[in-house]
Amino acid sequence: MTRAAVFLAGWTVLASAGIPLIGVLNGGMARSIGNPIGATAVMFAVACLAALGLALPLDGPPRLHALMAAPASSYAAGLLIGF
Template sequence: MPQTTIYALVMLAAGIGIPLLAALNAGLGKSLGSPIAATAVLFCVALLAASLLLVISGEIPKLSRLSITPKQFLCGGFFVAFYVLSVTFIAPKFGVGNAVFFVLIGQMISAAAIDHYGLFGAQVSPLSLTRAAGLSVMAFGVWLTQQG
């Protein structure tokens, strides 16, 4: 199986996981009576899972490179915390589908900007008219899925 196919399948699985995360953590937030507590629990479970993978993979020594890593790369944690907190709080009130719809639109906009400018060391992929049209079609398709 080509490596690009494997990458596509892994990212498809990650995409499937986003609404699952939203629904599960929204339910946890309701159960606990606090979206913030649910988010803290989610991150504790995630830390345990990531730590286990770190140990199993033998990559613990790579953490020593953290001191020389550009500090802006650590800000991803703030974005994931914001995402989880917002979806945990909003999805039960707005609907998982609606919440994820706006997340997808935001992802398409920011991904196009990151690729166009090669931000944060990303591979440059200019926003051509064809890509812009494709993004528009995708956004329209996502919008269609939310219509009655």
């Protein structure tokens, strides 16, 4: 097995373990605040802050012309993640 295959297999194991954990943690947040949709919004806000906290120092902010050049359909991924 190649090194890349082992690396990808490891990520697959982590992702498959993380998905149920996300559900449990989000359910706990929903019980705490009494609102499942609000819990999901908090979860996505935390994820957004984590992604920005990692991406901005490493790559800097995206250029406006690059964002405008992306096809509109590229932004659909954000909608799919949200729902």
